[in-house]
Every structure is written in C-alpha cells, then in structure tokens.
Amino acid sequence: MWGQYSYGIFVVMIAAAIAFFALAKERDDLHKLLLIDLVEILSIGIIALLGTDLAEALILPGLTVGIAEQLALTQIYCTKEGIKTKSVKGLNIEVIVKADAPLILSIFLVVYGMILSGFTGGAVAGLGLIVLFISRSYQEDLNLLEMASGISWALWIFAFFVFMFLPEYWFVALMGAAIGILLKVTVKMSLVGTMWGENRD
Amino acid sequence: MKTVISIGGVPSYILEFGDELVYFTPYTITLFLLALTFTVLAIISRPEKQVDIAFGGDAYRTKEISLSEMRFRRFMAIACGLASMGAMVTGDIFNFTLFTAMVGITNVGIVAAVKSPHVQDAAYQYGLVALSATVPLFAGAAVYAAATGSLSMIELMKNTVPAVPFLAKAMLVVGVVGEGMAPFYAAKAEMFRAPGAPYVIMCSLSSLLIFLRVVEVVLLG
Numbered sequence: 519m520w521g522q523y524s525y526g527i528f529v530v531m532i533a534a535a536i537a538f539f540a541l542a543k544e545r546d547d548l549h550k551l552l553l554i555d556l557v558e559i560l561s562i563g564i565i566a567l568l569g570t571d572l573a574e575a576l577i578l579p580g581l582t583v584g585i586a587e588q589l590a591l592t593q594i595y596c597t598k599e600g601i602k603t604k605s606v607k608g609l610n611i612e613v614i615v616k617a618d619a620p621l622i623l624s625i626f627l628v629v630y631g632m633i634l635s636g637f638t639g640g641a642v643a644g645l646g647l648i649v650l651f652i653s654r655s656y657q658e659d660l661n662l663l664e665m666a667s668g669i670s671w672a673l674w675i676f677a678f679f680v681f682m683f684l685p686e687y688w689f690v691a692l693m694g695a696a697i698g699i700l701l702k703v704t705v706k707m708s709l710v711g712t713m714w715g716e717n718r719d
Numbered sequence: 720m721k722t723v724i725s726i727g728g729v730p731s732y733i734l735e736f737g738d739e740l741v742y743f744t745p746y747t748i749t750l751f752l753l754a755l756t757f758t759v760l761a762i763i764s765r766p767e768k769q770v771d772i773a774f775g776g777d778a779y780r781t782k783e784i785s786l787s788e789m790r791f792r793r794f795m796a797i798a799c800g801l802a803s804m805g806a807m808v809t810g811d812i813f814n815f816t817l818f819t820a821m822v823g824i825t826n827v828g829i830v831a832a833v834k835s836p837h838v839q840d841a842a843y844q845y846g847l848v849a850l851s852a853t854v855p856l857f858a859g860a861a862v863y864a865a866a867t868g869s870l871s872m873i874e875l876m877k878n879t880v881p882a883v884p885f886l887a888k889a890m891l892v893v894g895v896v897g898e899g900m901a902p903f904y905a906a907k908a909e910m911f912r913a914p915g916a917p918y919v920i921m922c923s924l925s926s927l928l929i930f931l932r933v934v935e936v937v938l939l940g
Contacts, residue, residue: 523865534854541851547843554850561857568865576813576864580857583820587853590824591846594831598839682736 526567534560547599551591558584620653631704640700644707651708660709667705674698726935733810733873740810740871746935750928751807757924758800761793764917791832796918799825803925807932812870813860815936816894819929820856823849823898826922845899852897859891867940875940888937895933899926 537557544550561584565576595601624646631643677694680687730742743751766789772779802825806818827846830838864870866887867880874880899922 527862530858538851541847550847554847557851557854561854564854564858565861568861572864572870573861576857576861579813579817580853583817583824584850584853587820587824587827587846587850590827590831591843591850594827594839594843594846597831597834598836598843 523567527564530560530563530567533563547595551588551595554591555588558588620649624650628704632700635696635700637699637703640703641707643700643704644710647704647708648710663705663709667702667709670698670701670705672698674702726938730873730876739814740873741808742810742873743808747807747932750931751804754800754803754807754925754928757921758797758804761796761800761917761921766793766917788832788834792829792918795825795828795832796921799829799921799925803928806929810872812863812872812891812936813857815932816853816856816860816891819895819898819933820849820853822925822929823852826899826925829918829922849898852894854894855890855897856894859887859889859894862887862890872936872939878940880940883940892933892937895929898929 534557537553537560541550541553541557544553562577562580565573565580567573568576627646627649628643631639631641631646633639634642674695675698677691677698680691680694684691726746728744728746730744731748732743734741766784768781768784770779770781799822802818802821806815806822809815809818827842827849830842833839860870863883866882866884867875869875869880875883
C-alpha cells in the first residue's frame with residue numbers, strides 16, 4: 519500500500535516538474551494562466567492519491583479554492599489587458615426540433631437527478647435544465663431562482679447543524695442535506711449560461 | 720523516542736466540531752488577537768490618499784481614488800483578516816492550507832482593484848506564484864494525512880501518531896512561502912505602489928501571521 523502510494527507521488531512529482539518547467543519557459547501571460555490550470559490539477563491529484571473518503575472530502579474545497587484563484591487571475595488579466603466586457607445575450611444554441619426533444623431530454627435528466635439525489639443528482643438535474651434553457655432562449659427574471667438556491671443552501675447548512683448538535687436526529691438531517699444540496703446544485707447549474715449579470719429591463 | 724518541541728504551549732481550549740477543530744494556545748491566541756485588531760482597524764480607519772511630489776520643485780498632487788474602488792479594497796482587507804484569523808486558530812492541517820490559500824487570493828484582491836498598469840501586472844504575476852504554490856501546500860497536507868492518518872494538530876501534539884515525514888513539512892513551508900512570504904515577497908514590492916494605507920498593510924501583516932503560525936505547525940509531530 520505504502521509502496522503504491524510512493525510510486526503515485528513520484529509520478530505526480532514528475533508531472534509537476536514538467537508543468538513547472540513549461541511555466542518557467544512560457545512568456546505569454548494568457549498561456550501562463552492556462553498552464554497554471556494544469557499545475558493546479560496536480561495538487562488535486564496528490565490529494566486523490568490518498569484514495570480514502572477523507573481525500574474525497576478534501577478535493578472539493580481544494581478545487582474550489584483553485585477555481586476561485588483562477589477566476590480572480592482571469593479577471594485581473596482582463597482588466598490589465600484592457601479587455602472590455604461585452605454584453606452577452608445568452609448562448610442561442612440552434613436546436614432543430616425546438617418543441618419536443620429538449621423537453622424530453624431535460625425531463626429525463628431532472629427525474630434521474632431526483633432519484634440520484636445529493637450533489638451528483640443536483641448536477642444531473644441542473645444539466646437537464648441547462649439543456650432546456652439554452653435551447654429556448656429564455657427571457658425571464660431569474661432572480662427568484664437565485665433566491666431559491668440561497669434558501670436551499672441554508673437548508674443544507676441547517677442540516678449540518680443538526681448533525682453537530684442533535685446527532686440522534688441524523689436521519690432528518692441526512693434527508694435535509696440531500697434535498698438542500700440537490701435543489702441548490704440544480705438551481706445554480708441551471709443558471710449557468712442564462713444569467714450574465716446584466717440588468718434585464 | 721522523539722522529542723516534540725512545541726512553541727505554542729499547552730492548549731487551553733479545544734473545540735471539536737466534527738473535523739472542524741479549533742484550539743487556542745497562548746501563542747495562537749496572541750496571533751489571533753493581532754489579526755482581529757488589524758481587521759477592526761481596517762474596518763474603522765479612513766484610507767489615506769497617496770501624494771506624489773515632483774522632484775526638484777514644490778509641485779505635488781494627490782491621487783484620486785474612487786469610492787467604489789476603496790469599498791472593494793476594504794472588503795478584501797476584511798476578508799483577508801478573517802482568513803488570517805481562521806488560519807491562526809484552526810487545528811486541522813488541511814483547513815490551515817485552505818486559509819493560507821485564501822490569504823493568497825485576498826492579498827491579490829486588495830490591490831487588484833487599483834487602476835494602475837504596474838500594480839495590475841505585479842498583482843497578476845504574484846497571483847501566478849500564489850496559485851502554483853497551492854501544489855506544494857495541498858500536497859504537504861495530503862502527505863501529512865497519508866503518513867499519520869490524521870490531519871488533527873491535537874493528535875500530532877499528543878505524539879500518538881507516526882512521525883511526519885520531512886518531505887511533508889518541507890512542502891507545507893514551501894507552499895506557505897509561495898503564498899506570500901520571502902523570497903517571493905519581492906514579487907509583491909510593486910504591488911505596494913497601490914495607494915491606500917490600511918489595506919495594503921493587511922497584505923504584509925497576514926503574510927507575517929501565516930508565517931508565524933506555520934512555524935508552530937511544522938514543529939508539531
């Protein structure tokens with residue numbers, strides 16, 4: 519076990535060395551940003567090598583922090599290079615049969631997501647809603663959805679407090695957390711590509 | 720029999736919240752109070768305006784800074800203070816690395832709103848260093864977990880777990896150094912051209928506090 523882990527670490531270290539070498543050679547700022555993303559993956563790889571439940575729990579915050587830094591740097595890059603924000607009006611993906619196909623697909627994905635529940639279920643159901651939204655050039659006020667996401671997130675956090683303070687009600691907390699995260703991820707993901715931060719009048 | 724050197728002293732208070740472990744020693748409480756004081760100062764103090772004096776004459780001019788820019792920087796300084804406070808009191812190695820990474824982001828954020836190309840460029844380059852430093856930082860925490868089976872600093876203190884490999888400690892320190900300590904600190908020099916005194920001070924203070932804490936962490940176990 520320890521031997522396998524050492525080999526794994528060794529391979530990741532070689533990959534890290536290659537990535538850092540590329541980073542040192544690169545002169546273009548945008549390419550550096552892209553290479554940094556590759557380097558970032560390796561830190562997740564090292565955590566994943568643990569291969570335990572703990573590792574799984576550590577990957578998510580690690581990934582979140584990495585993405586947050588990446589987004590911050592991207593924003594600085596845009597400001598630094600004077601790239602102006604363009605107003606984007608949705609993705610407008612062309613779907614041949616607008617009436618039925620996206621609807622059937624999204625219903626299938628949402629139902630399947632409900633059955634899966636939890637984080638994965640939320641991602642699947644959210645994907646279903648994205649399919650629906652991008653194929654129908656939706657023009658509605660989505661702030662309500664945003665609020666629903668916030669409330670379901672609060673439910674998730676509340677369930678965690680039940681775990682901590684009233685462990686005997688763990689089943690209620692488990693259900694609350696599962697439903698909360700399902701709703702939160704579904705709603706958040708469905709907003710990807712539909713809310714662009716512009717003011718809809 | 721290995722001897723454990725602890726500069727933190729005996730923990731006077733331990734709060735175990737699942738894996739959210741918080742403890743106070745005389746050492747960490749001092750650092751925590753320092754971070755708290757400076758966060759409060761960042762909240763209540765009024766930012767200064769930078770004055771440029773023309774060489775060889777009497778002319779001087781103050782730089783105009785917009786209110787929205789100052790608001791954003793104050794928010795980032797407070798976030799930086801909160802992340803530093805978290806890093807001071809946490810008893811979990813991985814949480815410590817997360818807080819350190821957060822301090823790295825907020826340090827960039829404090830100066831990123833400044834509309835000077837020099838400052839922007841320096842912040843970008845420093846951001847690249849901070850981002851690549853998360854590799855040794857998280858790797859260090861992962862090797863801690865692999866070698867000892869625990870991320871709890873209390874367990875490390877009790878001396879009941881296997882010894883932490885030197886590699887893990889080295890990676891943790893390299894990661895912290897990359898997030899804003901010397902020698903990469905030099906990359907920040909240009910960032911300090913950013914006007915607005917109390918907020919820029921938060922960058923250096925948070926780096927100092929994180930460095931003082933990591934010294935305690937690597938001496939455990």
